[in-house]
Ligand code: GTP
């Protein structure tokens with residue numbers, strides 16, 4: 001009855017899953033992200049993270065960070081967030097470019113300069129989808145390690161003339177670990193040596209059975225080069241999104257994840273964030289990892305200033321105190337005092353844990369020398 005998953009607890013505290021797991025271990029509780037813990041244990045963890053918690057009901061606790069609980073009636077559909085993965089040279093970037101060229105919003109089609117590492121495409125039907133410009137497998141892993149699950153759907157690009165290759169297999173593993181459904185895009189079908197059937201057969205070895213093979217994984221033959229099959233790929237994404245029943249509450253303060261961040265010489269720290277719930281507004285006070293600040297300006301994926309961004313919308317934000325790490329959660333808090341308090345708490349904790357890690361490393365070195 002009175003339970004919460006580790007993932008959800010981490011989300012509500014804008015903390016990383018491994019940190020929550022570690023904190024639980026200290027309490028003698030072994031749990032993974034998807035496992036549930038009881039409310040009493042959750043309260044202890046919340047306390048340890050320096051947050052205030054409140055029993056909202058017998059069955060639930062509220063965490064004094066953002067503390068907004070969404071009621072089912074407040075939830076509305078949100079666009080899917082899609083990550084494109086696959087082996088080197090199988091056409092990930094070409095496919096992203098081709099998909100971006102189908103965007104009917106924003107005017108500029110094709111060959112536009114991409115301003116941020118994520119962008120949203122609006123189809124003629126009005127449907128929207130968000131693409132995370134391939135963060136690379138390492139970045140994907142790092143983000144997952146930080147507890148950020150930003151991807152709803154993975155599009156697995158496999159070149160029809162090359163078939164399943166090592167990084168294809170790695171991508172499959174990542175998608176499965178992240179619990180993200182896969183859509184297979186069999187690319188380069190324009191090539192004379194293309195053999196899509198071979199791709200489908202090879203995928204069976206990795207537990208991916210496409211529809212033609214009697215399974216349930218959607219596959220689409222595409223040519224990023226000739227811009228063929230893109231509409232079918234988009235339909236497949238929308239169908240998958242529908243099955244996932246993706247929803248969010250636009251009428252609350254925002255939370256989400258940092259996709260990438262850098263220090264810009266003129267503008268200071270610049271972070272690309274993905275809003276996962278709520279609406280982020282210019283002037284909001286945010287905490288992202290150990291950094292905080294007021295959103296001074298926001299730019300959309302076309303580099304145009306915006307004053308608000310809803311669920312599944314990627315934006316670039318200016319105004320943070322420093323550069324947060326990719327995959328770190330961000331959350332809007334009520335005021336500057338609270339933002340500083342949380343950021344400083346996290347900085348202290350980070351220093352403590354790196355000091356502890358240093359001590360542990362020295363320990364092993366001592367043992368080696370002994
Ligand atoms: P990395 O980022 O290096 O991993 O590669 P990638 O997966 O992003 O592949 P990219 O889009 O750079 O494409 C690799 C090569 O394949 C380029 O020379 C593309 O022109 C070519 N290519 C991509 N898609 C197609 C296609 O549909 N048909 C053909 N014939 N060539 C393609």
Ligand code: MG
Nearest residue numbers: 091092093094
């Ligand atoms: Mg590429």
